[in-house]
Amino acid sequence: MAPAPVAVSPLIKFGRYSALLLGIAYGSRHHKSLQKKEDGILARKEQAKAVEEKKKVAAEAGMIYRNAVKV
Amino acid sequence: MAKAAQKLVGLGTRLGTSLATQGPKVAGDALQWSRPRLSKFWYYARVELTPPMPADVPAISKGFSKIVDSAKTGKFMNLTVKEAWVNTLVCAEVAFWFFIGEQIGRRSFVGYNIKSDYEPHGYI
Numbered sequence: 001m002a003p004a005p006v007a008v009s010p011l012i013k014f015g016r017y018s019a020l021l022l023g024i025a026y027g028s029r030h031h032k033s034l035q036k037k038e039d040g041i042l043a044r045k046e047q048a049k050a051v052e053e054k055k056k057v058a059a060e061a062g063m064i065y066r067n068a069v070k071v
Numbered sequence: 072m073a074k075a076a077q078k079l080v081g082l083g084t085r086l087g088t089s090l091a092t093q094g095p096k097v098a099g100d101a102l103q104w105s106r107p108r109l110s111k112f113w114y115y116a117r118v119e120l121t122p123p124m125p126a127d128v129p130a131i132s133k134g135f136s137k138i139v140d141s142a143k144t145g146k147f148m149n150l151t152v153k154e155a156w157v158n159t160l161v162c163a164e165v166a167f168w169f170f171i172g173e174q175i176g177r178r179s180f181v182g183y184n185i186k187s188d189y190e191p192h193g194y195i
Contacts, residue, residue, distance in 0.1 A: 020171065045188075
């Protein structure tokens with residue numbers, strides 16, 4: 001015959017379910033904080049790229065002018 | 072191209088007819104297979120896996136005070152090794168529930184899936 005179900009102590013049940021809820025809360029909070037950090041890094045990279053583009057365009061414009069003057 | 076389309080249409084019609092003729096039977100078989108197993112699961116879960124109810128609060132606080140009392144008076148040193156081992160396993164199980172909860176919260180089994188422009192290098 002299958003073993004009878006065990007009457008689990010309420011303290012253990014309370015511990016289990018509170019650990020589960022705490023884990024869900026911690027997991028979602030940590031994920032959100034990591035995603036926020038990554039978004040900040042991506043935004044900074046975009047800005048740096050935009051600055052680079054502007055510098056490159058300015059440098060090319062300078063070169064054209066210099067070549068034009070030489071000619 | 073036309074031949075491939077024809078084959079696809081044939082496959083579709085065969086899937087449709089087989090679903091119509093054998094779908095109910097397969098579904099019935101699956102239900103029959105799962106019914107005793109589900110009932111067995113319920114038989115144990117109804118007693119062992121129910122979340123704590125407000126009616127359990129006095130028992131919970133009593134359990135807590137028993138543990139604190141045993142720690143304060145040093146009674147825990149009279150536990151047998153077997154009892155101590157069982158208590159360790161129970162604590163480990165509670166910790167595992169925390170990690171399962173963390174997996175649920177971060178919506179991934181292994182690690183956190185953060186959206187970024189990082190491209191990991193392949194190994195092949």
